[in-house]
Amino acid sequence: xxxxxxxxxxxxxxxxxxxxxxxxxxxxxxxxxxxxxxxxxxxxxxxxxxxxxxxxxxxxxxxxxxxxxxxxxxxxxxxxxxxxxxxxxxxxxxxxxxxxxxxxxxxxxxxxxxxxxxxxxxxxxxxxxxxxxxxxxxxxxxxxxxxxxxxxxxxxx
Numbered sequence: 001x002x003x004x005x006x007x008x009x010x011x012x013x014x015x016x017x018x019x020x021x022x023x024x025x026x027x028x029x030x031x032x033x034x035x036x037x038x039x040x041x042x043x044x045x046x047x048x049x050x051x052x053x054x055x056x057x058x059x060x061x062x063x064x065x066x067x068x069x070x071x072x073x074x075x076x077x078x079x080x081x082x083x084x085x086x087x088x089x090x091x092x093x094x095x096x097x098x099x100x101x102x103x104x105x106x107x108x109x110x111x112x113x114x115x116x117x118x119x120x121x122x123x124x125x126x127x128x129x130x131x132x133x134x135x136x137x138x139x140x141x142x143x144x145x146x147x148x149x150x151x152x153x154x155x156x157x
């Protein structure tokens with residue numbers, strides 16, 4: 001009987017650790033990821049085409065992780081909609097949503113027309129502290145070099 005109880009306890013511990021790992025409790029910080037290539041994740045653009053961070057290689061890029069319910073995100077994207085981006089700027093928004101139609105409607109409403117991708121696993125990207133997002137918050141900005149390595153990350157604007 002003790003063996004069954006011990007096995008049950010061990011099984012519970014393994015399940016808790018697996019859940020903690022999946023939800024990012026053991027994920028690396030942004031400082032630990034500097035200089036490392038950004039991890040790939042499943043994404044599509046607003047026309048439904050698969051997208052990849054690998055296609056950004058060859059020029060620096062700024063990734064702006066956001067959500068349709070995030071007021072500061074919408075304010076920033078609305079302000080950017082009024083600006084004229086420089087030709088060498090490579091600013092990609094990555095919506096952490098599971099509904100591309102909602103993302104497209106939100107961007108249309110605020111007038112933003114820049115390149116926009118949708119992380120098809122939605123908020124789980126943030127839950128796993130993707131790219132060092134240890135606060136699990138949006139907006140979250142990641143700067144990439146021309147090789148797709150993480151240069152810096154920050155919160156806000």
